[in-house]
Amino acid sequence: MSRIAYVNGRYLPLRDAAVHVEDRGYQFADSVYEVCEVRDGQLIDERRHLDRLERSLGELRIRMPMARAALSVVLHEVVARNRIGYGTVYLQIGRGVARRDHAFPPLQTPPSLVVTARPLNRARNEASAEKGIAVISLPDNRWGRVDIKTTGLLPNVLARQAAIEQGARDAWFVDRDGFVTEAASANAFIVTAHGTLVTRQVDHGILRGITRTVTFEAIKAQGLALEERAFKLEEAYKAREAFVTSASQIVLPVVTINGRTIGDGKPGPVAMALRREFHRFAEAG
Numbered sequence: 076m077s078r079i080a081y082v083n084g085r086y087l088p089l090r091d092a093a094v095h096v097e098d099r100g101y102q103f104a105d106s107v108y109e110v111c112e113v114r115d116g117q118l119i120d121e122r123r124h125l126d127r128l129e130r131s132l133g134e135l136r137i138r139m140p141m142a143r144a145a146l147s148v149v150l151h152e153v154v155a156r157n158r159i160g161y162g163t164v165y166l167q168i169g170r171g172v173a174r175r176d177h178a179f180p181p182l183q184t185p186p187s188l189v190v191t192a193r194p195l196n197r198a199r200n201e202a203s204a205e206k207g208i209a210v211i212s213l214p215d216n217r218w219g220r221v222d223i224k225t226t227g228l229l230p231n232v233l234a235r236q237a238a239i240e241q242g243a244r245d246a247w248f249v250d251r252d253g254f255v256t257e258a259a260s261a262n263a264f265i266v267t268a269h270g271t272l273v274t275r276q277v278d279h280g281i282l283r284g285i286t287r288t289v290t291f292e293a294i295k296a297q298g299l300a301l302e303e304r305a306f307k308l309e310e311a312y313k314a315r316e317a318f319v320t321s322a323s324q325i326v327l328p329v330v331t332i333n334g335r336t337i338g339d340g341k342p343g344p345v346a347m348a349l350r351r352e353f354h355r356f357a358e359a360g
């Protein structure tokens with residue numbers, strides 16, 4: 076079955092789905108995106124993802140290309156047309172097509188919208204969670220507004236590639252003061268020796284992950300202590316557990332950081348329990 080994408084009003088086979096060469100998303104990364112998990116054909120936490128989308132658009136003064144209810148129909152339609160049981164749906168909204176000029180195009184320029192969906196391999200995801208992943212750390216060289224989910228992801232791309240070239244799966248960014256911000260496409264957590272969960276507070280230095288927010292609910296329900304504060308690599312090396320959260324991986328245990336073993340080098344019980352419990356707290360629709 077060929078994959079179907081939605082591009083500016085049309086559902087097209089992926090091979091025919093293309094954007095204009097003067098699309099500002101293409102030329103300037105003048106666009107934002109969202110990724111939702113799909114499970115049993117349903118979108119997970121769509122409401123929260125669309126809330127964050129509207130916030131990102133608002134911060135950049137890009138218009139919604141259509142009403143939120145219509146956008147929801149398109150998302151579900153792309154999932155259905157691609158017969159996704161388990162996977163992700165991706166949406167990208169940009170400031171539209173205009174003659175190349177850094178300044179905003181005329182106000183009436185229609186924003187562009189692309190939606191794609193793809194299946195994920197559940198067995199492979201479960202296998203990597205059961206094994207845990209290795210991460211490296213790198214200086215956080217991103218711009219100062221990574222709370223906005225823009226497609227300007229070059230530092231994230233280079234970080235992920237560096238991780239892979241060093242035999243790891245992901246990279247944790249570290250700010251100028253030595254504090255961990257987040258992973259290349261996920262939020263970072265540790266579990267201290269006392270069993271307290273720690274993840275960086277939300278500010279302009281991290282993306283407020285939807286998975287992070289919903290994981291907080293699972294943490295509270297288990298009666299675990301949670302601190303939203305910055306932590307350094309030294310604290311992470313001594314942690315009992317570490318993990319990352321994102322829509323595509325949910326809760327994924329980290330077993331080494333810069334080659335140092337975390338805890339006993341196996342995925343920890345806290346991370347694995349949160350992974351198992353997560354969907355009891357997420358919305359599906």
Ligand code: PDD
Nearest residue numbers: 110259260261262282284285286321322
């Ligand atoms: N990334 N931080 C960054 C930099 C991210 O790119 C992401 C998500 C997250 C986690 O956010 P959420 O829990 O809402 O997925 C944190 C998506 C999955 C991606 O780029 O593919």
